[in-house]
Amino acid sequence: MTHPMPSSSPVSSDAVNALNESERKRIEAKSALFAPPTPVTEDGRRELVGLSREELAEVLTEIGEKPFRAKQLWHWIYHQGVTDFSRMSTIAKPLQAKLEKHFIVGRPSLTTQQTSKDDTRKFLFRFRDGQEAETVYIPDRREDRGAVCISSQVGCTLSCTFCHTGTQKLVRNLGAAEIVGQFMAARDSYGEWPSPKGDTPRLLSTIVLMGMGEPLYNYENVAKAMKIIMDGEGIALSRRRITLSTSGVVPMMDRCGDELGINLAISLHAVRNDLRDQLVPLNRKYPIEELMAACHRYPAASNSRRITFEYIMIKDVNDSDAEARELVRLIRGLPAKVNLIPFNPWPGSDFRPSTRERLASFAQIIMDAGYAAPIRMPRGKDILAACGQLKTQSERKRQAESRNKEA
Numbered sequence: 523m524t525h526p527m528p529s530s531s532p533v534s535s536d537a538v539n540a541l542n543e544s545e546r547k548r549i550e551a552k553s554a555l556f557a558p559p560t561p562v563t564e565d566g567r568r569e570l571v572g573l574s575r576e577e578l579a580e581v582l583t584e585i586g587e588k589p590f591r592a593k594q595l596w597h598w599i600y601h602q603g604v605t606d607f608s609r610m611s612t613i614a615k616p617l618q619a620k621l622e623k624h625f626i627v628g629r630p631s632l633t634t635q636q637t638s639k640d641d642t643r644k645f646l647f648r649f650r651d652g653q654e655a656e657t658v659y660i661p662d663r664r665e666d667r668g669a670v671c672i673s674s675q676v677g678c679t680l681s682c683t684f685c686h687t688g689t690q691k692l693v694r695n696l697g698a699a700e701i702v703g704q705f706m707a708a709r710d711s712y713g714e715w716p717s718p719k720g721d722t723p724r725l726l727s728t729i730v731l732m733g734m735g736e737p738l739y740n741y742e743n744v745a746k747a748m749k750i751i752m753d754g755e756g757i758a759l760s761r762r763r764i765t766l767s768t769s770g771v772v773p774m775m776d777r778c779g780d781e782l783g784i785n786l787a788i789s790l791h792a793v794r795n796d797l798r799d800q801l802v803p804l805n806r807k808y809p810i811e812e813l814m815a816a817c818h819r820y821p822a823a824s825n826s827r828r829i830t831f832e833y834i835m836i837k838d839v840n841d842s843d844a845e846a847r848e849l850v851r852l853i854r855g856l857p858a859k860v861n862l863i864p865f866n867p868w869p870g871s872d873f874r875p876s877t878r879e880r881l882a883s884f885a886q887i888i889m890d891a892g893y894a895a896p897i898r899m900p901r902g903k904d905i906l907a908a909c910g911q912l913k914t915q916s917e918r919k920r921q922a923e924s925r926n927k928e929a
Contacts, residue, residue, distance in 0.1 A: 557695060575596060662727075738771035779821045
């Protein structure tokens, strides 16, 4: 069954943009308070990863080189994955030395790497200022490909009560270089950069911005990183293979749809404002009615590119048949699917996952209404890599040390 978009929205796009403009500016100003550090090394060299094509041409001009060199560098950095200027064979050796003097092509450093019994792999990456974030690769068991779950912030500001990441306070936003760098470092780990024979498999075929942080509270850096990743002469990942998950930062959803057009996932988790206020406190600012209106406006939504509604199934909290029926009512008229995710327990949480019977009954009601409702079985649960479980080891260590001092 298909579910066409409504022929018109109650409020015009121009009117909505006008109403949201001041709120977008407020969000962007607050985001600036958590800005990433300047991408310059201790020896004064500039990081090239994370620069746009225009910025790359500008920094080359600053050292006396022609802007066309930017195209060569772009190819080596993003298509070939090369970090050593001396290996860039189409660039003359004197220029290689000059580039080495002024620039660096870096990666976040790998602190730890864990592999789950289901082959999910979790990376803990450390950035130049010592802050850390987690990235997860989830392989598709049916074929040689999978999704990279990327973080957008160190910590999180939303404090969703079911989410382990939400218990780690927001430290700062990640820069474009650090966001792109997570994906590039994951490709390093899997040896996925093109080989001379051209037979390298595309294991890392999808990006989901579902790691640590709220991507739309760091929109500028996320958007810049995704534009780099989507560039056809570099990593060249299609916008159809990128999904951004948000808890519902309504004003930035409109901007994301207009500028990026990537897939959208909504962390819904409740169908009533009173309950969602508790589970997802952001709902107090952007209630369900405003969130659903933004979903109807989202320009990339179509029957071939459905909006995904993520719904954590928590025993005796949000998993009744009545709530399933209300969920169907909420998404009516949208090209949508619902991912049902059994709650993944983490230390200190009082929540428990729904029973199999509850999961099956809830899913059946949604499917009977004509929507896909897959039950997402946890991946990487044994290494705390499943949905809602990410929290950097450095933060866990600091909390453990604090508890030991108090004991």
